[in-house]
Amino acid sequence: MMALLPEVANLPGGKEDFGKIGDIDYDHPLGPLMVKYRMLIYIFANPPDPRGDKMCSRPGPYTVRVVVKDMAEAISASERTVQRALQVMRADLGLKKNAWITVEEFCKAHFLPEDMIQKKLHDQFIERWNLVKNKGKKDGDKE
Secondary structure (H helix, E strand, O other), X not given: OOOHHHHHHOOOOOOOOXXXXXXXEOOOOOHHHHHHHHHHHHHHHOOOOOOOOOOOOOOOOOOOEOOHHHHHHHHOOOHHHHHHHHXXXXXXXXXXXXXXXXXXXXXXXXXXXXXXXXXXXXXXXXXXXXXXXXXXXXXXXXX
16 A cells, blocks of 8 residues: 555646645645544543533633634635635545534644634633724714
8 A cells, every 4th residue: 555655746746726725735645544443532532521511610711613714814825725624624534515614623633723712712812802992982082
């Protein structure tokens, strides 16, 4: 099988330009396969808790699920690239079409630093919140 990998590595990418997230190139034929292997490793390392999801408070700032628009801005990729990545991850995890993918799963699959991504997502939230908060204020108003 190792003899086939250099041959596959030399193959041209797909016709559509989906781009790259982390170290995975979604245009390359091995891109979705790498995501599948990483998701299998993640599931093996983090088996589901039989009691269900954790219901505890995490230290903030913390974003749980991936929102396409926010994640695309955080990793400087196009929205279509993030949508494609989520589609491949859902297929590999055996989830439904609109199931949530957590930021932790997304970062583990693409070898992205989760703490940096969480900080960028929080900064985006604070920026949007300040726009909403200051929308009704006038120049002379004080807090």
